[in-house]
Amino acid sequence: MAELVxxxxxxxxxxxxxxxxxxxxxxxxxxxxRIAAGAPADEIDAAFGDLLAAVSGHxxxxxxxxxxxxxxxxxxxxxxxxxxxDRLRDLMDEAHEDxxxxxxxxxxxxxxxxxxxxxxxxxxxxxxxxxxxx
Amino acid sequence: MHRRTPGPFARGFDxxxxxxxxxxxxxxxxxxQLGPLGWFLFWIVVVTGAYLFAFFDTGLTETYASIEWISxxxxxxxxxxxxxxxxxxxxxxxxMFTHLLREWAxxxxxxxxxxxxxxxxxxxxxxxxxxxxxxxxxxxxLAQYVAVRTTExxxxxxxxxxxxxxxxxSPAHLSDRFFTLMxxxxxxxxxxxxxxxxxxxQRISAARTRPPRGLAAITLGAxxxxxxxxxxxxxxxxxxxxxxxxxxxxxxFLSAYPLIExxxxxxxxxxxxxxxxxxxxxxxxxxxxxxxxxxxxxxDHCNGCERCANDCPYNAIRMVPRSDGAxxxxxxxxxxxxxxxxxxxxxxxxxxxxxxxxxNLVTGIDLPELPLAxxxxxxxxxxxxxxxxxxxxxxxxxSCAHGAGAEQAPGRVVLPCVAMAPPSLFxxxxxxGLADGVVIAGCAARECHDxxxxxxxxxxxxxxxxxxxxxxxxxxxxxxxxxxxxxGAARARARRLRPAACSDAADAPGATHERCRARRGxxxxxxxxxxxxxxxxAIRLALGGALSLGIVLGAAALSQWPxxxxxxxxxxxxxxxxxxxxxxxxxxxxxxxLARLPANMRRREICERRRPSVHLRLELDRHTLIDxxxxxxxxxxxxxxxxxxxxxxxxxxxxLASSVEDEGDGQRWQIAREVRIQPGENLAIDFSPxxxxxxxxxxxxxxx
Ligand SMILES: [Fe+2]
Ligand SMILES: [Fe+2]
Numbered sequence: 052m053a054e055l056v057x058x059x060x061x062x063x064x065x066x067x068x069x070x071x072x073x074x075x076x077x078x079x080x081x082x083x084x085r086i087a088a089g090a091p092a093d094e095i096d097a098a099f100g101d102l103l104a105a106v107s108g109h110x111x112x113x114x115x116x117x118x119x120x121x122x123x124x125x126x127x128x129x130x131x132x133x134x135x136x137d138r139l140r141d142l143m144d145e146a147h148e149d150x151x152x153x154x155x156x157x158x159x160x161x162x163x164x165x166x167x168x169x170x171x172x173x174x175x176x177x178x179x180x181x182x183x184x185x
Numbered sequence: 186m187h188r189r190t191p192g193p194f195a196r197g198f199d200x201x202x203x204x205x206x207x208x209x210x211x212x213x214x215x216x217x218q219l220g221p222l223g224w225f226l227f228w229i230v231v232v233t234g235a236y237l238f239a240f241f242d243t244g245l246t247e248t249y250a251s252i253e254w255i256s257x258x259x260x261x262x263x264x265x266x267x268x269x270x271x272x273x274x275x276x277x278x279x280x281m282f283t284h285l286l287r288e289w290a291x292x293x294x295x296x297x298x299x300x301x302x303x304x305x306x307x308x309x310x311x312x313x314x315x316x317x318x319x320x321x322x323x324x325x326x327l328a329q330y331v332a333v334r335t336t337e338x339x340x341x342x343x344x345x346x347x348x349x350x351x352x353x354x355s356p357a358h359l360s361d362r363f364f365t366l367m368x369x370x371x372x373x374x375x376x377x378x379x380x381x382x383x384x385x386x387q388r389i390s391a392a393r394t395r396p397p398r399g400l401a402a403i404t405l406g407a408x409x410x411x412x413x414x415x416x417x418x419x420x421x422x423x424x425x426x427x428x429x430x431x432x433x434x435x436x437x438f439l440s441a442y443p444l445i446e447x448x449x450x451x452x453x454x455x456x457x458x459x460x461x462x463x464x465x466x467x468x469x470x471x472x473x474x475x476x477x478x479x480x481x482x483x484x485d486h487c488n489g490c491e492r493c494a495n496d497c498p499y500n501a502i503r504m505v506p507r508s509d510g511a512x513x514x515x516x517x518x519x520x521x522x523x524x525x526x527x528x529x530x531x532x533x534x535x536x537x538x539x540x541x542x543x544x545n546l547v548t549g550i551d552l553p554e555l556p557l558a559x560x561x562x563x564x565x566x567x568x569x570x571x572x573x574x575x576x577x578x579x580x581x582x583x584s585c586a587h588g589a590g591a592e593q594a595p596g597r598v599v600l601p602c603v604a605m606a607p608p609s610l611f612x613x614x615x616x617x618g619l620a621d622g623v624v625i626a627g628c629a630a631r632e633c634h635d636x637x638x639x640x641x642x643x644x645x646x647x648x649x650x651x652x653x654x655x656x657x658x659x660x661x662x663x664x665x666x667x668x669x670x671x672x673g674a675a676r677a678r679a680r681r682l683r684p685a686a687c688s689d690a691a692d693a694p695g696a697t698h699e700r701c702r703a704r705r706g707x708x709x710x711x712x713x714x715x716x717x718x719x720x721x722x723a724i725r726l727a728l729g730g731a732l733s734l735g736i737v738l739g740a741a742a743l744s745q746w747p748x749x750x751x752x753x754x755x756x757x758x759x760x761x762x763x764x765x766x767x768x769x770x771x772x773x774x775x776x777x778x779l780a781r782l783p784a785n786m787r788r789r790e791i792c793e794r795r796r797p798s799v800h801l802r803l804e805l806d807r808h809t810l811i812d813x814x815x816x817x818x819x820x821x822x823x824x825x826x827x828x829x830x831x832x833x834x835x836x837x838x839x840x841l842a843s844s845v846e847d848e849g850d851g852q853r854w855q856i857a858r859e860v861r862i863q864p865g866e867n868l869a870i871d872f873s874p875x876x877x878x879x880x881x882x883x884x885x886x887x888x889x
Contacts, residue, residue, distance in 0.1 A: 070512040071488065093541070100540035104486070107609070108549065111490035111535035112513070143540070144616055 054080045055162065061169050063176040065116060071109040072169070078102045079165050083158055092150040099143045107136065117176070128172045138164055194290030199629075206631055209729040210722075213400040217632035219284035220386070221396040225404065226277040227382065231375070233270040237263060241322070243364040248324040249422040256419045268412030268741075271435075274316050275740045276408070278437040281312060289467070291634075296476045297499055297523045299468035300388040306465040308385055311378035316438040318371040322364070329353070329423035330432045330751060334442055340829060341450035346818065348829035351762050355869040355882035356425045388523065389636070390500040403726065407733035415741045426884035428867045430752040433745035443749055477601075478553040479524035482517045484508075486536040487549035489515030493530035496604070498636035499523050502530060502550075517550055527635040528552045528605030532645075537607035539564070555601070563598050564610065568619035571596030581620035583610075585638070588628035596620075603627045604638035608645045752833060757866040757884075759805070759832045761843070763815060764873045766825035767797035768849030795822035797849040803870075804842045805834055814848070836864040836886075843879060845872055854878045863887075 055076045062069050082098035090098075110132040117125045142160055191199070202216045209215060215222060240263050242251040255263040285305065288294055294302035320331045336350035352363055386392035396404070418433055434442060445453060479501075480493075494502040494517060501523035504515040517530075530550045531537055537548040539561040546558040555563075564581065571579040572595055582597040583606050584590030591599060600606060603625050611623050625642060633639040752758060771790040779787050796817035803810040810832050818824035839862060844855035854872070856879040862868060865887025871880040 066512045067488065067514065094543075097541045097543040100538065100542040101544075103540055103609075104536045104538040104542060104548075107535035107538060108486065108488055108490065111492055112488040115490045115492075140612065140616070147617075 054083065055165060060174065063173055065176075068109075068113055068116065068173075068176070071105075071112065072173070075102070075106060075109060075165065078105055079161055083161060086146075086158060092147070095146055095150055096143075099139070099146060103136075103139060103143065106139065110136070113173075113176075122176070124172075124175060128176070131168055131172050135164060135168055192290060194286070195292075198287055198290055202629065202631060205732075206629075207728075208725070208732050209400065209403075210725045211630035213397055213403070213725060213729055214631035215400060215404075215729075215733070216283070216287065217629070218393075218396045218400055219280050219287060221393045222400070222404065223277060223280045223284060224382065224394040225396050225401055226273045226280060227379070229273040229405070229408065230270055230277065233266040233273070234375075236266045237270060241368075243368060244361050245359060245364075246422070248322070248364055252323050252325070252419060253422075256416065260416065264416055265409065265412045268415075268417040269408050270319075271417040271744060272408055272411055272737060272741055274312075274319065275435065275437040275744050276404075276737065277312060278316070279736075279740060281309060285309075295468050295474070297501065297525045301385060302468050303465055304381065304385045304387075306461060308378065308381050310461070311374060311381055313438060315371070315375045315378055316435075318367055318374060320435065320438065321367050322371055323419065324364070324423045326420040326423060326429040327418075327432050327434075329425065330429040331439065331442070332423075334445060334751075337829075337831065338445050338450060338453075342454070346824070346827075347764075348762070348827060350829050353425055354760055354762050354829075354871060355867070355884070357882060358869075358871075359425060388500060390498055391637075399722065399726065400729070403729045403733050406730055407737040410734055411737040411741050415738060417741075418745045426867055426882075427863075427865045427887045428752050428758045428884075430754055430756075430865050430887055431748045431750045434749045435744045437740070437743065443751075446751060477526035479521035479526060480519045480528070480530050480550050480552055482519060482550050483547050484511070484516055486534075486547055487513075487516050489513045489517065490535060491515070491517075492533040492535060493517050493550045496529050496533040496637065496641055498527070498529065498638070499525055501525075519550070525635065526552055526554060527602040527638065528555065528600060529602055529635060529638055529641060531557060532602075532605045532607045533641070534607070538609045539607070539613045540609070552601070552605070555605075557607075560598070560600075560605075560610070561613075564614060565619060567596055567598045568614065571620055578621040580622045580624055581614055582624040582626055584624075584626035585628040585634065587634035588626055590626035602633075602635040602638035604635070604641040604645075606642070611646070752865070755836050755864050756833050757836050757862045757864060757868065757886075759803075759810075759834050759841070759862075760867065760869045761801075761803055761811070761828070761830045761832070762869070762871045763799065763801055763828040763845065764825055765799050765845060765847065767799050767817060767847050768852070769793055769796055770849055796825070797847070799826040800844075800846040800848055801828060801872075802842075802844045803830075803832075805832070805839050834862060836862050836866070838862075841870070843870060843872070845879075856881075 057073050057076050061072055063072075078098070078101055082095070082102055085095050085098050110129075114125070114129055114132065116122075117128060122128070138160075142164070145156075198216065202214060205214045205216055211217070237255065240251055240255050240259065242248055252267070255267050257264070288298075288302065317331060317335065321328050321335075333350060333353045336348075336353060339345065340348045340350050352358055352360070386394065395401070420429075420433065434440070441453075488511075489504060489507065491504055494504055501520050502517050503520065505518045507513050507516050509516070519530075531548060531552055534549040534551075537551075537557055539546065539557065546556075546561060548557045551557055564583075568579070568581050571581050573579050580596065582590060582594075583603055584597055584599055585603045586599050586601050590597060593599060606625070611625075614620050614623050625646075627639045627642065628634045630639065769792040771792040774787075774789060774791045778791065782788075798814040798816050800813070801815050802812045811830060815826040815828045816822065818827050838859065840857065840859050842855070842857040844853060846853045854874070858881065860868065860881075860883065863884075863886030867884040869882035869884070871882065872878065873880070
């Protein structure tokens with residue numbers, strides 16, 4: 052199964068945001084790995100829990116950066132964050148209820164979930180935030 | 186946890202406030218808005234004061250004439266402004282002391298809250314000084330009373346070279362300059378008061394200094410109606426030839442004056458100082474309940490998103506440059522001395538997700554006394570015990586430790602503040618099937634114990650705030666709680682956070698309380714908002730307006746009634762003032778002494794630096810009113826002997842005899858005179874050799 056790989060074009064120019072994006076990729080990969088390996092339900096649950104906590108923190112951080120920088124597309128970007136959290140929560144609930152059946156469907160969903168936002172919303176942040184000191 | 190048994194005062198306030206909730210609605214409840222109301226009244230006083238100043242004249246007769254014009258001819262604008270000025274000040278005193286008593290009763294003066302308490306104490310004195318200087322400016326009979334009694338009292342301090350009460354000895358003694366000084370003080374003191382009020386609210390975030398519009402409108406309306414119905418009194422011009430015998434005291438500002446008249450001055454001065462220090466020191470007085478441990482930051486889970494700092498109601502979190510080398514700009518830092526451990530920061534932290542993790546359940550900022558992991562465990566335990574309701578649904582209650590649901594009960598988790606619950610906790614409970622519904626039982630809707638706990642919780646659920654609960658979960662919870670009410674989910678959601686109408690704090694029986702108690706058994710607390718907020722704004726305006734009008738009219742009445750009999754009707758006042766420098770004792774210098782002095786300083790006499798005393802006697806008929814040595818003034822006794830004294834004497838014909846003897850040169854002045862003293866007369870005897878010895882300033886009867 053294809054793991055997510057950090058790519059240079061993911062960089063939004065803010066080292067803090069990039070750092071968290073890398074961490075999130077690791078967490079997504081960890082979840083994918085556990086699903087692929089047929090880990091016990093608890094472990095898959097926990098991997099999702101890690102991801103949820105981390106991604107919530109990350110979104111909050113990104114939103115603060117956008118607000119500070121007066122980023123014009125902030126409302127849409129934030130709405131997408133909320134959509135993503137909802138989607139992640141749905142995935143978690145599915146996995147929680149029926150880990151075996153959900154496992155297969157989860158992999159593409161997770162990939163889409165993350166890469167999609169990267170490729171569109173976060174990429175657009177690139178120019179807006181730029182490399183600057185905080 | 187964090188919960189003290191409410192004392193009788195707290196219960197009393199709670200009971201009254203619940204009554205007011207019904208009249209005003211919780212949002213406009215004046216008892217929950219005392220601070221903002223104080224500010225509002227202050228600004229009314231400032232604006233009306235500025236307006237009055239435009240029509241005010243300073244001068245012995247001009248002052249009263251201008252006030253009379255304001256109150257009579259211009260009654261419909263400047264007169265109303267004057268009454269507003271007076272009654273808003275009176276109300277400010279009421280609001281201030283109620284505020285003080287309430288914060289004390291609710292225990293909100295200790296620990297992190299010491300600053301607001303401590304800085305509030307001087308505010309009291311400045312409100313009083315602002316008010317008292319204002320009474321003076323009217324220069325009517327009340328002003329005369331205040332001026333004379335205040336100066337006499339200040340003179341007991343002995344810090345003024347010349348007794349300032351001497352300025353009011355007789356009409357001849359009064360000068361225009363005194364009014365200019367009073368105008369200056371009446372502007373400068375309120376400015377300092379404003380500064381103090383500003384300092385008073387510095388330690389808390391987003392201090393409320395403006396009451397809700399509705400309450401402001403009601404208050405202003407009640408003041409204007411009172412100003413028209415019962416204009417501020419004006420008691421005839423001041424006249425130093427006679428004494429105000431009975432005065433309509435403003436009991437809000439002047440209730441200390443009867444005491445000043447009757448008690449010994451040192452007792453009052455010491456009492457005032459001791460009382461002030463005692464009140465200011467209350468935050469450190471025993472019993473000192475242990476302070477809960479301050480919130481703690483876990484940098485591994487903090488990326489500096491600022492949400493905790495933004496939500497903290499006490500300015501206890503600040504963002505500081507990153508200290509751990511992580512590539513973030515900031516990290517949160519808790520100022521432990523400001524933290525009250527409400528847990529709102531934990532609920533705000535996006536990392537506070539209770540869902541299972543690979544490692545320990547750690548979040549970015551947490552409460553040592555109830556960390557996220559323990560909260561999660563408590564929730565799971567409570568869910569197990571949650572009794573099923575009538576319809577078989579299990580409801581889990583997250584309740585505020587300061588509200589109606591503060592007691593432990595099956596199916597209930599008590600939090601220091603409901604805003605400590607991260608929104609993902611509701612999601613967790615519902616999606617993991619721990620309960621069919623969640624009740625969030627906050628504290629009183631009129632005022633959150635931790636200032637913004639209710640607001641943040643409502644907003645987070647309504648998604649107005651970032652990091653909100655998932656829509657689905659929030660609605661499920663809302664439906665469960667809002668019940669089959671009309672108005673839809675949003676309304677239900679908002680409702681749900683309203684406080685329980687009943688409170689454990691109150692042991693009152695009564696229908697409301699019983700209803701709550703019955704519900705509590707089922708594990709759910711009926712939110713009281715439903716009972717109190719169904720009142721329509723129009724009804725609230727009417728009810729609240731009527732109540733406020735009653736309060737303001739009551740204040741207007743107490744602002745001049747009951748009258749205080751300062752001097753009995755058949756009595757008069759004799760004032761005696763002395764100013765004479767005793768002649769220094771000198772002796773002829775010996776030849777040796779002269780030789781020792783430089784040529785230009787040689788004098789035939791050598792005088793003592795200290796002046797001798799002056800002996801003063803005053804007799805009325807056969808009674809000695811005063812018979813004493815008056816020592817010289819000044820630190821080294823180099824100044825003249827000064828004395829000011831007042832005596833209450835029965836009206837009638839008397840023989841007054843007075844003598845002054847200079848103990849330096851033995852010179853003696855004396856006078857004896859038959860006087861007919863009218864009731865209420867102010868007879869002044871002024872002694873000054875420069876002015877020709879004894880000067881009698883006969884007054885006239887109070888009625889004449
Ligand atoms: Fe993003
Ligand atoms: Fe991102």
